[in-house]
Amino acid sequence: MNMTMTMKTSRTGITLWEIALFTVFLAVAGGASVFFFFLNSDDMKRAQQKFAWVQNINDMLDEVSNEIANSAQFEHPFNGSSRECFFRTAADTGALVPSVLEEGFVFADGSLTYVARNAAATTGMKRLGRFANPLVTNCRDGKFTRVSPGRLEISFKADSPDGSVTSREFIRVIQLRNQ
Amino acid sequence: MSDPAPRSMFEKLLYVGIATFFLWPFVQLWSIKAIPVFESDAHLRASVALENLMEGALSRPFERSFSSPFEAIPGCEDLGLVGRVEILPHPEFPANVLVRTQVRWGVFPLTKNLSLEYLRARTRP
Numbered sequence: 001m002n003m004t005m006t007m008k009t010s011r012t013g014i015t016l017w018e019i020a021l022f023t024v025f026l027a028v029a030g031g032a033s034v035f036f037f038f039l040n041s042d043d044m045k046r047a048q049q050k051f052a053w054v055q056n057i058n059d060m061l062d063e064v065s066n067e068i069a070n071s072a073q074f075e076h077p078f079n080g081s082s083r084e085c086f087f088r089t090a091a092d093t094g095a096l097v098p099s100v101l102e103e104g105f106v107f108a109d110g111s112l113t114y115v116a117r118n119a120a121a122t123t124g125m126k127r128l129g130r131f132a133n134p135l136v137t138n139c140r141d142g143k144f145t146r147v148s149p150g151r152l153e154i155s156f157k158a159d160s161p162d163g164s165v166t167s168r169e170f171i172r173v174i175q176l177r178n179q
Numbered sequence: 180m181s182d183p184a185p186r187s188m189f190e191k192l193l194y195v196g197i198a199t200f201f202l203w204p205f206v207q208l209w210s211i212k213a214i215p216v217f218e219s220d221a222h223l224r225a226s227v228a229l230e231n232l233m234e235g236a237l238s239r240p241f242e243r244s245f246s247s248p249f250e251a252i253p254g255c256e257d258l259g260l261v262g263r264v265e266i267l268p269h270p271e272f273p274a275n276v277l278v279r280t281q282v283r284w285g286v287f288p289l290t291k292n293l294s295l296e297y298l299r300a301r302t303r304p
Contacts, residue, residue, distance in 0.1 A: 021194065021198070025197075025201055028201050028202070029201075050220075051219055051220055051223075054220065054223060055223060058227060065234075069234075148238060150238040151234070151235065151238035169254065170227075171227075171231065171254060172227070172230075172231065172234075173230075173231040173232075173234040173235050173238075174234055175234045175235075175237040175238040176238070
């Protein structure tokens with residue numbers, strides 16, 4: 001009796017839940033292949049380029065914020081807003097460099113530039129960290145606003161190089177740590 | 180027709196393994212609560228807003244305790260971004276305060292939040 005029961009429960013056929021599992025896997029594989037085609041598409045490449053552009057500007061703004069936040073003395077704008085900002089930096093020894101030597105950032109000709117000025121002239125620097133001058137191109141309405149004695153706000157609108165994004169606004173708030 | 184035989188434990192484990200292999204990437208996407216190619220821009224904007232909130236909080240006069248409710252962040256209304264600032268005494272170092280900013284966006288099951296903490300002393304070093 002026991003023997004016949006064992007014989008009867010031999011494995012034959014395919015069960016319902018196996019069919020369901022197979023269908024799920026098929027759906028996942030089909031969905032994945034469609035998704036990978038989509039990842040390769042031009043739309044996705046454009047979106048990635050746009051994101052890379054935005055991220056590059058934000059990385060650059062990180063550097064600029066770092067430079068301004070750690071300036072030894074922030075000179076201009078003292079209040080209100082301006083298209084340029086100037087500050088005195090500390091030398092590597094910790095001493096303050098003479099007040100005629102200042103560094104700054106300027107919005108001019110649709111770009112943001114890192115400059116140095118002395119009593120005679122204002123000259124463009126070569127680069128800020130890994131970012132070559134001009135730091136941003138195709139930007140408008142750029143200004144530095146001294147919101148409060150210890151706080152500066154940088155804001156500007158920029159267009160992406162391929163023209164797919166227009167008037168993307170970038171705003172940074174900086175605490176002037178040494179004021 | 181014969182009635183189906185019960186599968187052995189080994190076979191069941193095999194099925195679970197195969198299913199895990201297929202579904203694991205989706206589990207990972209769920210765990211980071213974002214699909215990178217679609218939502219990285221929102222994350223970037225939120226992180227910048229978070230930093231701006233922190234810098235604004237740090238430039239306030241020194242306070243030992245302060246807590247604001249979640250408020251909409253200007254410029255990020257399309258994202259529904261809300262942020263808050265908390266200032267609380269540090270649990271271990273009584274001379275210092277902990278400044279914590281948080282931003283939050285998204286609807287309930289997919290709510291995302293980022294937070295940033297900063298240790299602040301009353302006197303400068």
